[in-house]
Amino acid sequence: MRHQPSLYGLLAEFDDPDKLVAAARRVREVGYRRVDAYSPYPVEELADALGFQQPWIPLTVLIGGIAGAVGGYLLQYYALVVDYPLNVGGRPLHTCSARLFGESRRLNTPTTSRSA
Amino acid sequence: MLRGTPRGWYVGFGVAFALVMLLMLAVTYLLVRGVGIWGVNIPVAWGVAIVNFVWWIGIGHAGTLISAILLLLRQQWRTSINRFAEAMTLLAVACAGLFPLLHLGRPWFFYWLMPYPNTMGLWPQFRSPLVWDVFAITTYGTVSLLFWYVGLIPDLATLRDRAQRRLAQLIYGFLAMGWRGSTRHWRRYETAYFLIAALATPLVVSVHTVVSFDFAIGILPGWHSTIFPPYFVAGALFSGFAGADHRHSSPHRVRAGRLHHPASPGQHGQDHARQRAVRRLESQPI
Numbered sequence: 001m002r003h004q005p006s007l008y009g010l011l012a013e014f015d016d017p018d019k020l021v022a023a024a025r026r027v028r029e030v031g032y033r034r035v036d037a038y039s040p041y042p043v044e045e046l047a048d049a050l051g052f053q054q055p056w057i058p059l060t061v062l063i064g065g066i067a068g069a070v071g072g073y074l075l076q077y078y079a080l081v082v083d084y085p086l087n088v089g090g091r092p093l094h095t096c097s098a099r100l101f102g103e104s105r106r107l108n109t110p111t112t113s114r115s116a
Numbered sequence: 117m118l119r120g121t122p123r124g125w126y127v128g129f130g131v132a133f134a135l136v137m138l139l140m141l142a143v144t145y146l147l148v149r150g151v152g153i154w155g156v157n158i159p160v161a162w163g164v165a166i167v168n169f170v171w172w173i174g175i176g177h178a179g180t181l182i183s184a185i186l187l188l189l190r191q192q193w194r195t196s197i198n199r200f201a202e203a204m205t206l207l208a209v210a211c212a213g214l215f216p217l218l219h220l221g222r223p224w225f226f227y228w229l230m231p232y233p234n235t236m237g238l239w240p241q242f243r244s245p246l247v248w249d250v251f252a253i254t255t256y257g258t259v260s261l262l263f264w265y266v267g268l269i270p271d272l273a274t275l276r277d278r279a280q281r282r283l284a285q286l287i288y289g290f291l292a293m294g295w296r297g298s299t300r301h302w303r304r305y306e307t308a309y310f311l312i313a314a315l316a317t318p319l320v321v322s323v324h325t326v327v328s329f330d331f332a333i334g335i336l337p338g339w340h341s342t343i344f345p346p347y348f349v350a351g352a353l354f355s356g357f358a359g360a361d362h363r364h365s366s367p368h369r370v371r372a373g374r375l376h377h378p379a380s381p382g383q384h385g386q387d388h389a390r391q392r393a394v395r396r397l398e399s400q401p402i
Contacts, residue, residue: 024299037299047303054300057307061315075231079239086241095243 017043024049143218151221159336165219166330170348171355172212173253173327177320178356179205180260183267184313184320202264204359209257216249245329252326259319263312269295269305324349 014020017039024037028051037046080086081093146153156163179201186194217223229240229250240247273295276288295301328344341347 038297039299039302040297042302042306043299046299050299052300052303054304054307057304058311061311065315076242079231080242084237084239 017046021045021049146218147223151219156219159334160339162219165215169212169215169330170327172208172215173256173324174348174352175356175359176205176208176212176256176260177324177349177352178354178359179203179208180263180316180320181353182357184263184316187310187313188317198267199264202260202267205260206257206264208356208359209253209260213253213257216246216253245326245333248326248329252323256319256323259312259316263309263316265291266305266309266312269293270297273297320352321349324352 012023014023020037020039021043024035024046027035028049033051035050037043037050039046077094085093087093151162151165154162154164182201183194183198183205186198217226220226228238229247231240240250269292272288273292276285276292276295279285279288325345325348328348331339332341332344334340
């Protein structure tokens, strides 16, 4: 008994990126959604023609950046204020500007931290 | 395009190799005798090392700037130089990293500069420019590596598809992260690449500012100068552009040309006529 496989999908090949974009646009207009296109180099309009968005990449970068900044600050706070407070001439332990901008370094003793 | 390695390349490589061996000897002598052989002492704690460090970091910065800023400005011709520039950056950062380590006096304890919970109960001194250096270099190295690698992914897929040997197929296949050239891949790739470029560009300024703090934060006459941060960044760009130009015109180009085959899909902005020419090339046996 011969089994006739059901139609899985359709594949078309184009010899010009403009034709590919036009086809992608048309396919989407007709209402197809589970579509993808392949190209050996980036074709600018193709992703838009297929209605493909990628909002989570910038969001991931933003969250990673904020987490890194907050984590770095907390690490320094823990090291310099909580776990190993070092009294250098009575100067404050939590020196926000010194560690963020390197500004008030010249208030500290000049030679002690210049390790050789 | 795919010609063999010329004899002159081996000559140049031989000279460079001999010089690297000389460096190894010098480093060994340094480790045995200490940084006193450089004639440095307190209050000038590092001389030749900081000069080399600044020089190499500056070379690297121009590579990042060339590549990242041209991408952000959507200059299509960057594809002809960006791989050289990024590779130059990576190697320059590696060379730069040597010198702060060597000047430590006891370089085998370099890891004391990293903040990690240790049995000594100690933390690095975050108010020291030496610790800023560590974070500046590691951050810069990481971002440069990511920038280079993300840009390389479509080319790695091309290498995977053309690899003949099993091991090469496995390695390139692993590094290509399943790249198939889908529109979704390209969209994600371009978003990520653009964002890394946007992060790398201000990093150039901040890293070399920290490098200049090695001088400027000390209150030693001649070392303390508030003009140093912008002066260092500007100087880095000049020396680094010269470095990228030199790399571009060196015999290295022949070897890099294999990675840089114009058929590789990572090359943006080729006009369609060129693509057709490339396709004709591809249809011929290699």
